[in-house]
Amino acid sequence: MEHGPDIFAVRGSLLDFRGDPASSENAHRWEEDGLLVVADGKVRAAGAYAALGPALEPGVRTIDCRGRIITPGFIDTHIHYPQTDMIASPAEGLLPWLDTWTFPAERQFSDSVHARATASFFLDELLRCGTTTAMVYCSVHPESAEAFFQESAARGMRMVAGKVLMDRHCPEFLRESAEQGALASEALIRKWHKRGRQMVAITPRFAATSTPAQLQLAGELARAFPDTFVQTHVAENTDEIAWIKSLYPEARSYLDVYERYGLMRPRAMYAHCIWLDDTDRARMAATGSAAALCPTSNLFLGSGLFDMRSADRAGMTLTLATDVGGGTSFSMLETMNEMYKVARMTGVHLSALRLFYLATLGGARGMGLEGTIGSFVAGAEADFIVLDPCATPLLARRTQRAQSLEELLFALAILGDDRVVEATFVAGKILHERKHSGHNATPE
Structure with a gap:
């Protein structure tokens, strides 16, 4: 040779x-x-x-x-780097956990020095745990995404990240207008997407914290830049689902909210997907959208158990994720452990081979990066x-x-x-x- x-x-x-x-x-x-x-x-x-x-x-x-x-290397398809310092924070469920811990922690990421120091620790922790690619949520601040990409690029890592979009139902110190969020996201795409090994995700946090106007602009970005990623949360918690239903009564389901705005497509990653119905699962498969399974956070926050059997029956694309800091470990091996137990609680036995597949090639396929990473x-x-x-x-x-x-x-x-x-x-x-x-x- x-x-x-x-x-x-x-x-x-x-x-x-x-x-x-x-x-x-x-x-x-x-x-x-x-x-x-x-x-x-x-x-x-x-x-x-x-x-x-x-x-x-x-x-x-x-x-x-x-x-x-x-x-x-392991591929973690859903993780929040601004939540590094608040991992293992107690709360009674998802929504109070966001208000009590998450939003105050993310406030600090308007400070570029803090953001870059946290990003450096976060990336080193991923590497220590064997994770070489992740789909990462930054905070709402453009500075947080800039800091993340600078640190990732310095290491030569293949990373996907995006600034969070929120224009309602969040503290004023994290709120932006729909137009501000779209412009900042577009600027991030033009600067960082496919720059070296960096890639950008359009990142509405979840439907409750975005107005229809913001989701509309996010969908327009997704169409204008079809090789970017989309990432958000869906059907994680029953209280959250009821809230979404009150905010979007015209939608058939929580997932349908995103589809109405053009956010379901290849390279769209939906975290949790616990409380989907069969119609939702069929739409996930038909649109090429992928699910990020987050067992440690779902157990920690008491959100529910993912239905692996129904997802497989529908032909959904599945990946594995830590969801730090709702998730309780950066380790994909520990995440496999919890995924196995969650599946057993629903009557499914996951082989070790499949767990390793989900953490490698499965993640690459879900991200549309098969042949680039994961094998x-x-x-x-x-x-x-x-x-x-x-x-x-x-x-x-x-x-x-x-x-x-x-x-x-x-x-x-x-x-x-x-x-x-x-x-x-x-x-x-x-x-x-x-x-x-x-x-x-x-x-x-």
Whole structure:
């Protein structure tokens, strides 16, 4: 193979996906002794070491990660960076939680210095947990989005973010006019969308905090810039649904509010989707909109249990998300744990393979970025992580007894957390490495 100064290889157990394990045979690729070849920040090749190793020219650096799992970086499709400092804040439910904790915390993000310091911590925390791409809510302040993109661009990360749109039912210090929000969002798109690896999402917080005029302008932006993203919340909480019904009595459902304004389309990500009906689910599938499943926040705020069986029956596109700070962990492994339990409470068994799919290729598909991130296909961006099945004494004891790949991955999903992530690579560069006794991501 041709090589130059920016080519290297990683040897270990390779795991990635070519389909959803729930609906496709041979949906995953597992090479127990595999090799990932990276050139100029992208995947050159991935497969068995026996096939690819001998083809490497002398002098190509090889990182020895045998005994560990190399998989695409996790993709978190719904998270709020201004809520970093208020994670684990008590409240009786979603709406009082917003009033008591969320809105006061977001007020501080008019300060660019505060915003940039928080964004820096937030991104480093994602990397520590193995998350290489996220769909991120900033605050209503343009300064918050500017700070976020500056920090993300400095790390070379593939990130999607948008400033929140709110023009009613929020504190005056967070309120803007519909026109102000649209103009600021358009300016953000023109400056940052597809600048390097940065991408912009049109971000109405939720239908209650936007007037029809604001949703109309958001829909116009979505049509004018069809390769941008849309992100918002829907059907999270029964009190919220009743409120939306009173504000938009003409709409058939909460989700229908967004569809009436042209906000359902490919690259539209709807968080929660707990209380959808079958008509809603059919509309999600038909429009190419995706659902971000947020189990830790739904349990923490008592919002409800996602109906996986009905979603699958409708053919909805599903992804996995932490929803920090309503969510209680940045770790997608801990989020898998809670997703499994939520599904069990509705009578569904989620395989570990499907959980890992939802956190990688599933997220990429939901974002319309399959082939760019989320797998090891040739030409994909080399965002990947190294997972240590022996990261803790309990994990080591359990995984050493695993008799199958499913059993091994299930132990990681149920017992794992940030300590499992030995290293995080972004566009072929190592941005996080866990220092501990034993093995590290070092060259052979």
